[in-house]
Amino acid sequence: xxxxxxxxxxxxxxxxxxxxxxxxxxxxxNNYYLFWYKQPPSRQMILVIRQEAYKQQNATENRFSxxxxxxxxxxxxxxxxxQLGDTAMYFCAFMKQGNSGGGADGLTFGKxxxxxxxx
Amino acid sequence: ETGVTQTPRHLVMGMxxxxxxxxxxxxxxxxMYWYKQSAKKPLELMFVYSLEERVENNSVPSxxxxxxxxxSHLFLxxxxxxxxxxxxxxxxxxxxxxFDEQYFGPGTRLTVT
Numbered sequence: 001x002x003x004x005x006x007x008x009x010x011x012x013x014x015x016x017x018x019x020x021x022x023x024x025x026x027x028x029x030n031n032y033y034l035f036w037y038k039q040p041p042s043r044q045m046i047l048v049i050r051q052e053a054y055k056q057q058n059a060t061e062n063r064f065s066x067x068x069x070x071x072x073x074x075x076x077x078x079x080x081x082x083q084l085g086d087t088a089m090y091f092c093a094f095m096k097q098g099n100s101g102g103g104a105d106g107l108t109f110g111k112x113x114x115x116x117x118x119x
Numbered sequence: 120e121t122g123v124t125q126t127p128r129h130l131v132m133g134m135x136x137x138x139x140x141x142x143x144x145x146x147x148x149x150x151m152y153w154y155k156q157s158a159k160k161p162l163e164l165m166f167v168y169s170l171e172e173r174v175e176n177n178s179v180p181s182x183x184x185x186x187x188x189x190x191s192h193l194f195l196x197x198x199x200x201x202x203x204x205x206x207x208x209x210x211x212x213x214x215x216x217x218f219d220e221q222y223f224g225p226g227t228r229l230t231v232t
Binding site: 004035037042043044045046047050091106107108109110111112 | 120121152154159160161162164167175177207209211220221222223224225226
């Protein structure tokens with residue numbers, strides 16, 4: 001079984017600052033995906049960024065980037081030039097990849113980090 | 120909007136009631152999921168459907184009964200719930216269970232009294 005740990009229940013930064021959210025995971029799988037999902041106060045969960053474990057290059061999406069350390073089983077999210085609209089719960093999630101279909105096990109989520117961007 | 124809709128958005132029910140949650144996806148996906156989101160706990164996978172067949176049931180109590188009549192619709196039938204079942208119930212879909220990205224609906228906030 002996989003576990004995902006987010007050790008920061010809440011973080012608060014000023015607008016335009018850079019913030020890093022941490023995530024560690026535990027698995028015996030070698031092939032898997034990692035995700036960061038954002039859940040704004042409206043509650044609709046949306047995908048922020050994803051990383052395939054076989055890729056060494058860190059994923060980036062505009063102001064969002066990850067630091068993926070496979071050996072350390074670490075997957076942090078960096079948000080640059082933070083904006084008020086970034087205020088949300090952020091969830092780190094894991095999904096294994098396999099012949100039976102990684103999605104049959106669904107996503108394993110961490111407890112989330114509540115990020116508050118202050119004006 | 121993610122292309123996944125859920126109704127109702129809020130539901131209050133007594134422990135002896137029977138109600139159903141509905142999820143619809145407009146993305147042409149073949150896999151659909153139910154998750155439970157409780158306060159202070161990680162999201163928990165409840166059920167997975169692929170091409171209308173259930174492929175995963177994560178030891179969910181029988182008072183929760185899923186139904187997937189076609190690949191676009193997913194229901195969660197509720198009966199004789201307990202107060203601890205109060206939570207946000209999220210539906211998600213993906214192209215299939217071998218594809219990584221899941222798209223989530225807005226959720227149904229369920230309160231059991």
